[in-house]
Amino acid sequence: xxxxxxxxxxxxxxxxxxxxxxxxxxxxxxxxxxxxxxxxxxxxxxxxxxxxxxxxxxxxxxxxxxxxxxxxxxxxxxxxxxxxxxxxxxxxxxxxxxxxxxxxxxxxxxxxxxxxxxxxxxxxxxx
Numbered sequence: 001x002x003x004x005x006x007x008x009x010x011x012x013x014x015x016x017x018x019x020x021x022x023x024x025x026x027x028x029x030x031x032x033x034x035x036x037x038x039x040x041x042x043x044x045x046x047x048x049x050x051x052x053x054x055x056x057x058x059x060x061x062x063x064x065x066x067x068x069x070x071x072x073x074x075x076x077x078x079x080x081x082x083x084x085x086x087x088x089x090x091x092x093x094x095x096x097x098x099x100x101x102x103x104x105x106x107x108x109x110x111x112x113x114x115x116x117x118x119x120x121x122x123x124x125x126x127x
Contacts, residue, residue: 023076025100026050026060030125034067037120048125050074066112066121068092083110091115098125 027050034044046067053059058076062083065072070089075082081098088094096110106125111118 021057022078023052023058023060025103026074026076026081026106027052028127030106030127032067032123032125034121034123037122066092066094066110066123068094074098081106081108096121103127 030048030050032044032046032048034046035042044067046064048065049063051061051063053061053073060074060076060081062072062074064070065083065088068089070092072083072086072088072094075084079100081100083094083096083098085093085095091114093113094110096108098106098108100106104127108123108125110121110123112121113119
């Protein structure tokens with residue numbers, strides 16, 4: 001006799017240590033201070049909302065990434081948030097990596113290309 005068992009995946013998985021999953025710690029509203037490597041005194045301030053991607057449990061949507069008003073997709077890998085090379089909004093190209101510091105801080109380095117001009121950017125996310 002052959003028996004097959006199956007199980008449904010829960011939306012959130014309980015992981016020992018208190019967190020429900022690797023994505024949940026990134027979710028929510030973040031205040032961002034962002035500047036270039038070349039001009040550290042020239043800072044941009046904006047808000048980014050990070051939401052769960054409903055079609056992929058290890059991905060998030062960064063709303064207003066780089067202060068663009070557009071969304072970027074990010075892949076969560078433990079304490080890293082990876083934005084692979086992608087076009088957002090009106091032809092902005094972005095790519096970079098964020099590092100989870102604690103529940104109130106995320107450090108992000110990324111490249112931003114607008115109209116052929118490329119900048120290396122450093123952003124501090126806080127809440």
